[in-house]
Amino acid sequence: MTRVTVRLPPVLTQILSCDRRIDVCGHTVGDALRDLVNQQPGLALHLFDDTGSLRRLVLCFCNQDDVRGEDGLARVLQPGDTITLVNSVAGG
């Protein structure tokens, strides 16, 4: 299992009273997010929709890469990777 860090946005950590950086373990990004939700069960509502898919406007980066454009949640992690979850932003 690979140990990585997940960075969360303040709008989520505020209502969950959790840290902005959480260490998780997993072979893939998907594994890491499952471990994240195990540690913070309240996050499941916010990251995954009613069908169990990653919410449509939640962006998931592994280091600098948007994983949606690559292997998705199947991307294999390397030790020390940082997963960043952010909301899509637009407008002025």
Next chain:
Amino acid sequence: MSVCVLIGTAKGALILRSDSSRGRWESSGLELRGWLVTSFARDAGGRYFAAVTHDVYGSAILVSDDLKSWEQLDNAPRYGPNETGNETHLRIIGAMDPMGQYKAGGRYVDQIWKLHTAGDVLYAGVSEAGLFRSDDRGKTWQPISGLNDHKSRDGWVAGFGGLCAHTVLTDAKNPDRIWVGISAAGVFRSDDGGRTFEPKNDGVNSADEGFCIHSLAHDPEHADVIFRRDHRGVYRSNDAGDSWQVIENGLPTSELSDGHRCCFGFACEMDAASQSVFIVPLESDGFRYPHDAKLSVYRTRDAGASWQSLRNGLPDDCYANVLRGAMALDELDPCGVYFGTTSGSLYASADCGETWNRLASDLPKILCVESFQE
């Protein structure tokens, strides 16, 4: 005894507190920042509930026993993964992926519109329209299939705000009786604790798009007399919703987009002690601000036979809306009345609407207001 007024806005919540004189108010400042706060409730045990929604991160429910700190519950109402969504509703809420692709198919809870407590039961009315109940203070939720899978569902039409179950009433003397308002499917009533529901819209002026219920109010101890604000007028039922009559004598009316003339607006609340009903009329569905920009609350004390304009202290230059959840009453004598506008002002009356003060301005858009005694 103190009074607190909970204000849900498009960017968080504020709590105002006062003693029973309701003369001086203290604000908590903005809490739950960044979240649409769409509904508040308090159960018999004194626990407070807040429903929040975020365009990206979905909906959740938070609880507080002291209104000083909030804890998010791990669960919230959710549909099953295989339930089919209403295509119009999905388009209205902009169900797109980050590449702008329309995401059809699934039925999602995208907002909790109403939290309602009845005894030990917590109800949640949601969009896409449906009703859920919790018997353990929000830890787990069960869909009420009698409504969510209603035989008429395929014919339900989404309103301007989507297909949403935004209003829930219950009968204090008969826990099996539940009313739900859905835009734009109308009012549904259950007489068997939610196992089955029947539409209750006889007498309400309808358009091709269905029955666009805006809000309901009643005295839970005398639950069969119900006041209804609909897209197409103000109504009362004396028989638990079996039939409805127009009660607009003395109310300002305007012509809707399709030519129908009625009193338009959203909020409606009832004070059981004085049997007073309060509404804020607005000018037509095309404009949605007070008539002649003169913000005014109308009150009836005779079940809608006549209405009185109450605007001592309210502005003459208001171009804002008052949303369906944005009015609340306290239980003091005389009752306090509180309402918020979409332009972020909160108005309060400590004398049943006779005089008004602005308690706050420049807040974010106010979505809901509730009042509780502490």
